[in-house]
Structure formats: structure tokens, C-alpha cells
Amino acid sequence: MTTAERATELRRLHAAPELLQVVNVWDVVSATAVAALPGTRALATAGHSIAATFGYPDGEQIPLHLMLDMVGRIVRAVDVPVSADLDAGFGDAGETVRRAIGQGVAGANIEDQLKPLDEAVAAVSAAVAAADAEGVPFALNARTDAFVRGRDRSLDTNIADAIERGRAFLDAGATSVFVPGMFGEDVVARLVDGIGDRKVTLIGLPGVPAPARLQELGVARLSYxxxxxxVALGALQDLATSLYDGGVLPEGIRPLN
Structure with a gap:
């Protein structure tokens, strides 16, 4: 498929009645392992994980060219649409999205870092305009950090802020609104009611309802x-600890690489 076709499919998956689950990957081998599963309809990269792979902390510390090179390698290794985590746009959301599209990316997260609303909307608008200029119906998953960076505020304030920002992002052309946070069913329902059915995307965390319930509530997408x-690194440490303690390799190891 062309990049435009993958983007069209990714937008369709967001709008479909079924919840879109995307398991986040960070390199080619993790991507191909997940893409081989029958349930995989799309993939998403985790910016934190790619940065860690190269020894950088999260938060746009990794050089953009290095991040995009890995994302491009992932895109070329799989047949499903890939959504990239592009942090806050690396100082120029429009140019970063343009370069990501050049790597075959079908959609992306751009976070607002709780910046003033006009600045956050301008970044979304720039990303959408860049995709339009490339002729790609990009699936922009505009992220608001209303909960992530609003821990000192009341719950009602965070919900109201997320809804205001989410609506503004959709008006600016975003496909969906990513609201990461650790909250339960009542908050999810209020967010969907305020932002729109099949417009809210969430991250799987303790306390967040199960996928089947999120689908019933009208959530579009769940990532991790x-x-x-x-989890992968924890399994590696556990195996190494077992081997150091005199254990042996378990039976049934799958040759996924």
C-alpha cells in the first residue's frame, strides 16, 4: 500500500465501531513480532522506548533524524499502518510530520505539553497542513497532557481542560484526541461525551477499564x-537472574528473530 492508502486505513480503524488496540513497538524485531499476530491491524511506536533503545532519556532528547530513521525501518518491515510517537513535534510539528510522512508513517501523536491553547492548536494545524500538502489523509492523534501535567489540579478541572483542548484539536483537523491518564470508567464516559464518540484514545494503565468496556463506552483506540x-526488559532480567542462579533455558523458545 502507498502511504496515503495506509493513512486512509488507519483513519478508518479509528472510526470503526471496534476498539483499535495498538501494541507499541520500538525497533524492527519488536514490530515484526507483533505484526505477525492475527489480531494486529496497526502498530504504534513508543517514543520513550525508541529513545531508550539508543540510550537517550524521553522528551525529545534523541536526535530527530535518529528517531525517524528507526520509525522508517519499522514502517518498511511491516504491512500494517504505523502511527509514530513524535513527542511535541521537535520544535516544528509541521516539518516533523512532513519528514515522518516521507518515511511512510500513516499517523502520529503530537502532544501539547499543556502549553497555552493557542500554541497547542497552532501545532495541530501545522501538522494537518503539512500532511495535506503531501496528499496524505494523516491520522493525527492529538495528545493533551491535561491529566499528565495537571496532577495539582482538581479532577473536574482536568476533565474540562481535556475536553476544551480536544474539541479545539478536532476543529483544527486532528483525527482523534489522546488523553493519557490513570482514571476509571466514569472519567472515560465524561471524556467521550465531551469530545465525541470514537474520537478519544487512551493508554492502558492500571485502573483503566478493560478493552471490551472501552469499546462500549465509545473509545476509538487503546495503546500501551x-x-x-x-515487560520485555523485565522478562530478560528475570531470565538472566534465573540463569545466574543455576537455571537453564526454558523449553519452547520461539525463534522470533
Missing amino acids: GPTTQR
Whole structure:
């Protein structure tokens, strides 16, 4: 498929009645392992995980060219649409999206870092305009950090802020609104009611309802961020500890690489 076709499919998956689950990956081998599963309809990269792979902390510390090179390698290794985590746009959301599209990316997260609303909307508008200029119906998953950076505020304030920002992002051309946070069913329902059915995307965290319930509530997409890499690294540490303690390799190891 062309990049435009992959982007069209990714937008369709967001709008479909079924919840879109995207398991986050960070390199080619993690991507191909997940893409080989029958349930995989799309993939998402985790910016935190890619940065960690190269020894950088999260938060746009990794050089953009290095991040995009890995994302491009992932795109070329799989047949499903790939959504990239582009942090806050690396100082120029429009140019970063243009370069990501050049790597075959079908969609992306751009976070607002709780910047003033006009600045956050301008970044979304720039990303959408860049995709339009490339002729790609980009699936922009505009992220608001209303909860992530609003821990000192009341719950009602965070919900109202997320809804205001989410609506503004959709008006600026975003496909969906990513609201990461650790909250339960009542908050999810209020966010969907305020932002729109099949417009809210969430991250799987303790306390967040199960996928089947999120689908019933009208959530569009569920991703898992850096947790997938942490699970893989935890399994590696556990294996190494067992081997150091005199254990042996378990039976049934799958040759996924």
C-alpha cells in the first residue's frame, strides 16, 4: 500500500465501531513480532522506548533524524499502518510530520505539553497542513497532557481542560484526541461525551477499564506506551537472574528473530 492508502486505513480503524488496540513497538524485531499476530491491524511506536533503545532519556532528547530513521525501518518491515510517537513535534510539528510522512508513517501523536491553547492548536494545524500538502489523509492523534501535567489540579478541572483542548484539536483537523491518564470508567464516559464518540484514545494503565468496556463506552483506540518494552526488559532480567542462579533455558523458545 502507498502511504496515503495506509493513512486512509488507519483513519478508518479509528472510526470503526471496534476498539483499535495498538501494541507499541520500538525497533524492527519488536514490530515484526507483533505484526505477525492475527489480531494486529496497526502498530504504534513508543517514543520513550525508541529513545531508550539508543540510550537517550524521553522528551525529545534523541536526535530527530535518529528517531525517524528507526520509525522508517519499522514502517518498511511491516504491512500494517504505523502511527509514530513524535513527542511535541521537535520544535516544528509541521516539518516533523512532513519528514515522518516521507518515511511512510500513516499517523502520529503530537502532544501539547499543556502549553497555552493557542500554541497547542497552532501545532495541530501545522501538522494537518503539512500532511495535506503531501496528499496524505494523516491520522493525527492529538495528545493533551491535561491529566499528565495537571496532577495539582482538581479532577473536574482536568476533565474540562481535556475536553476544551480536544474539541479545539478536532476543529483544527486532528483525527482523534489522546488523553493519557490513570482514571476509571466514569472519567472515560465524561471524556467521550465531551469530545465525541470514537474520537478519544487512551493508554492502558492500571485502573483503566478493560478493552471490551472501552469499546462500549465509545473509545476509538487503546495503546500501551513504553510499558511493552518494560515487560520485555523485565522478562530478560528475570531470565538472566534465573540463569545466574543455576537455571537453564526454558523449553519452547520461539525463534522470533
